[in-house]
Amino acid sequence: MIKNIYLQLFLFLSLMHTAPLFAQAWAPTKNVEIIVSSVPGGSNDKTGREIEKALMELKAVPTSTSVVGKPGGGGGIALAYLNLHPGDGHYLAVAISTISSNHIIGASKVNYTDITPIAKLVNDYVVFAVKADSPLKTGKDLMAQLKAKPSSASMGFASAFGNSRHIAAGLLVKALDSNPRDLKTVVFKGSAEAISALLGGHLDMVIIGAGNAVAHVQSGRMRVLAVTSPRRLAGALSFVPTWRELGVDVVSGSWRGIMGPKDMPAAQVAYWENALRQVSQNAGWKADMERNYWSEDFAIGAQLKKDLEKDYADTKKVLTDIGLAK
Numbered sequence: 001m002i003k004n005i006y007l008q009l010f011l012f013l014s015l016m017h018t019a020p021l022f023a024q025a026w027a028p029t030k031n032v033e034i035i036v037s038s039v040p041g042g043s044n045d046k047t048g049r050e051i052e053k054a055l056m057e058l059k060a061v062p063t064s065t066s067v068v069g070k071p072g073g074g075g076g077i078a079l080a081y082l083n084l085h086p087g088d089g090h091y092l093a094v095a096i097s098t099i100s101s102n103h104i105i106g107a108s109k110v111n112y113t114d115i116t117p118i119a120k121l122v123n124d125y126v127v128f129a130v131k132a133d134s135p136l137k138t139g140k141d142l143m144a145q146l147k148a149k150p151s152s153a154s155m156g157f158a159s160a161f162g163n164s165r166h167i168a169a170g171l172l173v174k175a176l177d178s179n180p181r182d183l184k185t186v187v188f189k190g191s192a193e194a195i196s197a198l199l200g201g202h203l204d205m206v207i208i209g210a211g212n213a214v215a216h217v218q219s220g221r222m223r224v225l226a227v228t229s230p231r232r233l234a235g236a237l238s239f240v241p242t243w244r245e246l247g248v249d250v251v252s253g254s255w256r257g258i259m260g261p262k263d264m265p266a267a268q269v270a271y272w273e274n275a276l277r278q279v280s281q282n283a284g285w286k287a288d289m290e291r292n293y294w295s296e297d298f299a300i301g302a303q304l305k306k307d308l309e310k311d312y313a314d315t316k317k318v319l320t321d322i323g324l325a326k
Helices: 002-024 043-058 073-082 098-105 139-148 164-175 191-199 210-218 266-281 283-292 301-322
Strands: 032-036 065-069 091-096 116-131 154-158 184-188 205-209 222-227 253-260 295-299
Touching: 032 043, 032 073, 043 065, 043 091, 043 116, 043 253, 043 266, 043 283, 073 091, 073 098, 091 098, 091 116, 098 164, 098 301, 116 164, 116 191, 116 210, 116 266, 116 301, 139 164, 139 222, 154 164, 154 191, 164 205, 164 301, 184 191, 191 205, 191 210, 191 222, 205 210, 210 222, 253 266, 253 295, 253 301, 266 283, 266 295, 283 295, 295 301
Parallel strands: 032 065, 032 091, 154 184, 154 205
Antiparallel strands: 091 253, 116 205, 116 222, 116 253, 116 295
């Protein structure tokens, strides 16, 4: 009798100990959709395809994957589609820092708290670039002009007011003790359009992702004045100074990562955290980051939550200074 009681107790405790392991045993059983909010060739689409390629190379997913474009609405259409599949880890979305800015200025009702943050992977810093024959020869020249009169230089960027490009400009002007609300900004549907306007002589400068500037710099048609990264970039842009080097404390980028739909179970989140950690350590992914001039910025769990909270608060402060938020 006593032996039976001890046996039953042992079995109960064993089941209690192993139950969490069974609960975590989740893996995709059908095609995984990686949802992107840009058209093919756009930054979001490029990120999604690089992640998909790394997942396939690593054989980190036992099923097929596909990149699904849902452009429009400042990323809102993609996030709305994502949330049509609550609690389903077969649907992921490439998310960028504009999820905060769009929510703050009212362009989207979906905040990062309305979906399931999984991992942040990279940061995409921006450059301030001018046409090769511009009278603005250096970042110091631009600083002097913006300090004297922020509206004296037209700035083009994609693809919405209040995004990371607009924020970078606002931070620079504020650091120069001028009014960010006086900026003369022009928004384009894509960086390619902004660059075409610059090279056609219709803009004084563009604020674009570093990777988008390389080919034009190498062809001699564009000059990069400064980059918003904390340290110099490598490769073809290694000669470009940071704003910090030039005397203003301006560091501003656009993080990119993966989020899932609302109500994802912990087991699904853990699965994708592990898979994306493998991606972040993959040699092919690191080569893709270098080619795109992305900087590693991996975070999951509590650190990711802390980063997102800080990003939202910092973004709201800058957008208030620019005049796009209250």
